[in-house]
Amino acid sequence: MTDTSGAPTGTPHAFQADVARLLHLMVHSIYSDRDIFVRELISNAADACEKLRYEALTHPGLIADESGFSIRITIDENAGRITIADNGIGMSHDDLVSALGTIASSGTRAFLDKLSQAEGEEKAKGADLIGQFGIGFYSAFMVADKVTVETRKAGTQEAHVWESEGKGTYLTWPLSLDEAPAHGTRVTLHLNEEGLDYAKPGRLAHIIREHSSAIAIPVDVIEKDGDEPVRAAEGSALWTRAKSDITPEEYADFYRGLAGQFDEPALTIHWRAEGRQEYSVLAFVPGARPFDLFEPARKVRGKLYVRRVLITQDADLVPGWLRFIRLVVDSSDLPLNVSREMIQDSPVFAAIRKGIVNRILQELTKTAESEPDTFKSIWTNFGAVLKEGLYEDPERRDALFKLARFATSKATDGARTLADYVSELRPNQTDIWYITGDDQKRLEKSPQLEGFRARGIDVLLLSDPVDAFWVSTAVGYDGKPFKSVTQGTADIANVPLLEGKTAPSKETSADVATLLAFMKQTLTDNVDDVRASDRLAESAACLVAPAHGRDRRLEQILAQGGMGSISKPVLEINPSHPLVAALAARFAKGDDKALIEDAAWVIHDEARIADGEAPIDASEFIARLTRIMTRAAQ
Numbered sequence: 001m002t003d004t005s006g007a008p009t010g011t012p013h014a015f016q017a018d019v020a021r022l023l024h025l026m027v028h029s030i031y032s033d034r035d036i037f038v039r040e041l042i043s044n045a046a047d048a049c050e051k052l053r054y055e056a057l058t059h060p061g062l063i064a065d066e067s068g069f070s071i072r073i074t075i076d077e078n079a080g081r082i083t084i085a086d087n088g089i090g091m092s093h094d095d096l097v098s099a100l101g102t103i104a105s106s107g108t109r110a111f112l113d114k115l116s117q118a119e120g121e122e123k124a125k126g127a128d129l130i131g132q133f134g135i136g137f138y139s140a141f142m143v144a145d146k147v148t149v150e151t152r153k154a155g156t157q158e159a160h161v162w163e164s165e166g167k168g169t170y171l172t173w174p175l176s177l178d179e180a181p182a183h184g185t186r187v188t189l190h191l192n193e194e195g196l197d198y199a200k201p202g203r204l205a206h207i208i209r210e211h212s213s214a215i216a217i218p219v220d221v222i223e224k225d226g227d228e229p230v231r232a233a234e235g236s237a238l239w240t241r242a243k244s245d246i247t248p249e250e251y252a253d254f255y256r257g258l259a260g261q262f263d264e265p266a267l268t269i270h271w272r273a274e275g276r277q278e279y280s281v282l283a284f285v286p287g288a289r290p291f292d293l294f295e296p297a298r299k300v301r302g303k304l305y306v307r308r309v310l311i312t313q314d315a316d317l318v319p320g321w322l323r324f325i326r327l328v329v330d331s332s333d334l335p336l337n338v339s340r341e342m343i344q345d346s347p348v349f350a351a352i353r354k355g356i357v358n359r360i361l362q363e364l365t366k367t368a369e370s371e372p373d374t375f376k377s378i379w380t381n382f383g384a385v386l387k388e389g390l391y392e393d394p395e396r397r398d399a400l401f402k403l404a405r406f407a408t409s410k411a412t413d414g415a416r417t418l419a420d421y422v423s424e425l426r427p428n429q430t431d432i433w434y435i436t437g438d439d440q441k442r443l444e445k446s447p448q449l450e451g452f453r454a455r456g457i458d459v460l461l462l463s464d465p466v467d468a469f470w471v472s473t474a475v476g477y478d479g480k481p482f483k484s485v486t487q488g489t490a491d492i493a494n495v496p497l498l499e500g501k502t503a504p505s506k507e508t509s510a511d512v513a514t515l516l517a518f519m520k521q522t523l524t525d526n527v528d529d530v531r532a533s534d535r536l537a538e539s540a541a542c543l544v545a546p547a548h549g550r551d552r553r554l555e556q557i558l559a560q561g562g563m564g565s566i567s568k569p570v571l572e573i574n575p576s577h578p579l580v581a582a583l584a585a586r587f588a589k590g591d592d593k594a595l596i597e598d599a600a601w602v603i604h605d606e607a608r609i610a611d612g613e614a615p616i617d618a619s620e621f622i623a624r625l626t627r628i629m630t631r632a633a634q
């Protein structure tokens with residue numbers, strides 16, 4: 001609809017603030033790979049066709065003719081226009097306003113969040129961030145200074161136009177049914193200067209062949225008015241084709257479309273199950289972490305087809321601890337004429353799910369054996385997620401223990417397996433020792449490890465938050481229990497010291513025993529006990545958890561989440577340390593109780609600092625330390 005001056009009239013709407021921000025960015029971005037708008041618009045058109053295919057299962061009348069779904073791209077080079085038309089589900093006026101006026105896609109939302117977190121230089125590189133996320137429909141404004149959307153929702157008697165120059169507002173007005181498609185959407189891009197290239201002959205068809213060949217709906221291109229349409233993408237579902245006919249590039253492109261990520265898949269798993277259930281699976285382990293990997297919802301994103309009809313994009317096809325897998329499953333056995341929910345509750349679905357998990361674990365195991373470098377990067381990206389399976393899925397625990405890789409005090413590169421660990425136990429060592437914390441570098445330097453190092457005992461360094469959970473529920477590996485080096489008594493005295501190493505014995509002189517008793521009395525509000533240690537070598541003291549109760553790290557995580565409180569730790573003292581010996585001697589002589597008291601507090605606070613915690617009271621700590629230093633300096 002135009003007024004006399006030729007400018008469109010219609011109802012003006014303001015974009016949601018975030019959309020305006022995104023558009024500004026898009027228009028001003030120096031993003032080099034503008035091609036992605038093609039994939040985004042084609043994938044929207046294909047989604048719309050698949051949605052209608054699903055709706056038509058129960059309402060066959062929705063589909064206007066029998067010629068099938070297709071996407072048609074028309075180019076007008078002289079006018080600088082490209083139109084992408086589909087005969088999919090279309091949009092009502094409400095759909096238009098919510099889908100193209102707000103940020104509908106979670107990927108786009110994540111992109112914006114990431115951008116607002118980014119600072120300074122990174123912010124300037126916002127354009128690079130665009131490349132990591134699917135930014136959807138609004139990417140059209142990278143190449144167009146005006147976008148017109150004409151659409152009619154299947155089964156309705158009205159059609160609408162949406163139009164915007166991408167500058168804060170858009171217009172909508174009704175479209176007469178004579179001019180509207182029977183159902184579906186036409187998106188017309190009025191190309192800007194940078195975009196004009198895309199109207200050159202052959203350019204779009206080339207991009208489509210390159211990037212959208214695995215789309216499930218055929219794509220035709222009409223290069224200029226009057227030309228015959230030329231097929232640029234077959235629309236054959238990639239997963240139905242034979243593995244031997246698919247190139248790695250086709251797999252990678254399909255993966256990118258599926259995941260909305262732009263990396264190379266680390267692992268592609270494609271198989272057809274035959275027998276009791278027949279289904280095809282095409283699954284990918286991404287090459288980079290998806291943005292929502294650690295969101296609390298732990299959403300699984302599986303595309304479930306039944307005989308080539310897309311049932312849902314977020315089928316629960318794998319458990320949460322495999323949520324990084326991107327996959328398509330096409331089943332021949334599931335019923336088509338029941339609801340999505342009923343399909344996912346069916347025993348057939350459960351059997352398929354189980355088969356998929358088995359196969360993925362098998363393939364991961366195989367990769368770990370035959371391609372250790374590939375597996376290493378998979379583990380680095382997703383190990384923390386896979387480990388959730390250790391406590392969620394006891395049935396899979398053995399398989400996951402085989403996959404798990406650890407950093408240890410002897411091998412900090414993170415490539416040790418539990419089998420490696422167990423094959424190198426020291427004489428009399430009966431446990432698998434571990435330490436948990438946030439930061440591997442700090443764990444490596446923990447005083448609690450000293451006595452273990454002196455005896456050549458390796459210790460797993462567990463620095464993922466999930467570690468504290470699985471390790472406290474796991475019974476053990478290969479008959480060896482997991483034991484924390486920061487909990488209970490260490491009982492490693494029976495393991496022989498390495499040559500040239502010394503370690504304190506827990507046997508103490510009477511003087512030291514008296515000192516420890518005094519320290520316990522001094523620190524009684526903050527520690528459960530003060531005792532001699534055999535887990536130390538160089539340091540004077542460390543903190544450990546009491547023998548019964550929770551691991552200190554797990555306690556901290558739970559307390560941060562408002563679940564449970566932190567119990568008092570045990571302060572362990574190295575009786576052979578010169579400081580301890582000197583303090584004990586002074587205390588026995590009965591002089592200078594004030595100094596001993598200051599020392600007790602400082603030793604305790606230092607042990608907290610070594611664990612990454614703050615002193616109980618920073619100003620007290622400084623005052624005591626300053627008193628001690630002043631005396632030493634005088």
Ligand code: ADP
Binds near residue numbers: 100136
């Ligand atoms: P996403 O595809 O991730 O949801 P987009 O920004 O690409 O995000 O699209 C936003 C929404 O606009 C879609 O979810 C869909 O509802 C609607 N949409 C876009 N293009 C079409 C189309 N061709 N047909 C029907 N709906 C569409």
Ligand code: MG
Binds near residue numbers: 040043044136137
């Ligand atoms: Mg999209």
